[in-house]
Amino acid sequence: MIEIFGVPLPSLMGQLTLGLVNGSFYAVLSLGLAVIFGMLHIINFCHGACYMLGALFTWMAMEYFGLGYWWALLLVPLSVAAIGIVLERLLLQRLYKLDYLYALLLTFGIALMIEGGFRYLFGATGKPYSIPDELTGALDLGFMFLPKYRAWVIGASLTVCLFTWYMIEKTRLGAYLRAATENPKLTQAFGINVPVMVMLTYGFGVGLAGLAGVLAAPTTQVSPLMGSNMIILVFAVVVIGGMGSILGSVITGLGLGVVEGLTKVFYPEASAVIVFVIMAIVLWLRPAGLFGKGA
């Protein structure tokens, strides 16, 4: 059997794809954070809770309504986005004129309430969610077996990230978004309804978190606590990538997933902290992050 640095190739590739899967979640989540930060200038602390809602709604759709994975993939991100829009209209929009710390505290409080509420309802134990029939099994690539669901998560996440990047950088709507990010008042004075764009941007950002939750449901135990575990890592990813850069957050997310996966192979003891070690080094050498613009 082929070995690389004493590790059998299939197990190395296995960890690599697992790393890419985790990296895909980091990428989609930090992309949502970056989009929200760019437009609203707030750090969305309830992003992890929205990710959890995505996974839990997926499980609930199956449990209570008999709606399978593909329906969940369509409906759950939309309902998480709708919840985000309601939060923005009712609460967040009242804080834009104040220091950003208020929005941070508000979203943190919302995250605690959502998690606490669902923990009360469902308990903290994880609930299994099975992989849809179409995506069970593995592809034989010759040098390794690639589970179909892992391939799907990576492919779907990359497509979503690419789509988001294209929308923002190459379309007219994206030009509105970039303009409103740079100079919201003037953009509104040109006749563009900036408050509605801000609302939809927030909905889109948390909808992405919901989508990541749907994709994650079959890969993990669905539990009300899965968001808070994830979000700490994602914030580290955002710090490493630099706040507000679309492409940067995607590349950093995927890259760190891979680094984490490889650490599990070569030095498992460090795999839980490697992302934070990298964060410390990046903060030391490049405080604005790898893709950040200035400090």
Next chain:
Amino acid sequence: MQSTEYLRVSSLHAFYGESHVLHGMDFTVRRGECVSLLGRNGAGRTTTLRAIMGLTGKRTGSIMINGREAVNLAPHKIAQLGVGYCPEERGIYSSLTCEENLMLPPKVGSGGMSVEELYEMFPNLKERRHSQGTKMSGGEQQMLAMARILRTGARLLLLDEISEGLAPVIVQKLAEIIQTLKQRGYTIVLVEQNFRFAAPLADRMFIVEHGQVVAEIAQHELQEKQAFLQETLGV
């Protein structure tokens, strides 16, 4: 004269937070007229334009635009009444290319100029259309800030210090463009520091001091009011 009145600002007060900047501005602009707001720095001319666009803090009084009350409208609703605003700092977006800047403002009226027409009027913009907005020269940025509001079909143009800091040849070019726009029937409010630029273009001039209009001078009165202008504006 009611029907030909395009903009009427009456007893307009405006605030930035606690500070009271406009103290009852009163003036009217007739359809197709070009007026200039003249005055010293800090007199409240820029604030007047910003207040018309809804970009200041609290406003009281009345702003009638083409027969519609605008004092309580949000900025995007005011723009949609057919108003084009060119801010003092030009407001070119660095995250957009020249052409994206040009195409950004949505249509707010019919009969805006086509992109071809604008490229003919401002040939530099065509050459630089793929450049990042803020990588262009000051003159090009000013042309772009003008061009992008002409595309939208706005009939009332609020132009803030468009000649500021530009080379004489470019200021001359801008004066020609304002003349063309006057011929095409645009209603124009020029806020100017540069009296020599504004004087030949404006049908009427309003002298602004301490957030109020203190004098109105028609084009034909320029000669006789020379001494007064010298005293108030230092020109």
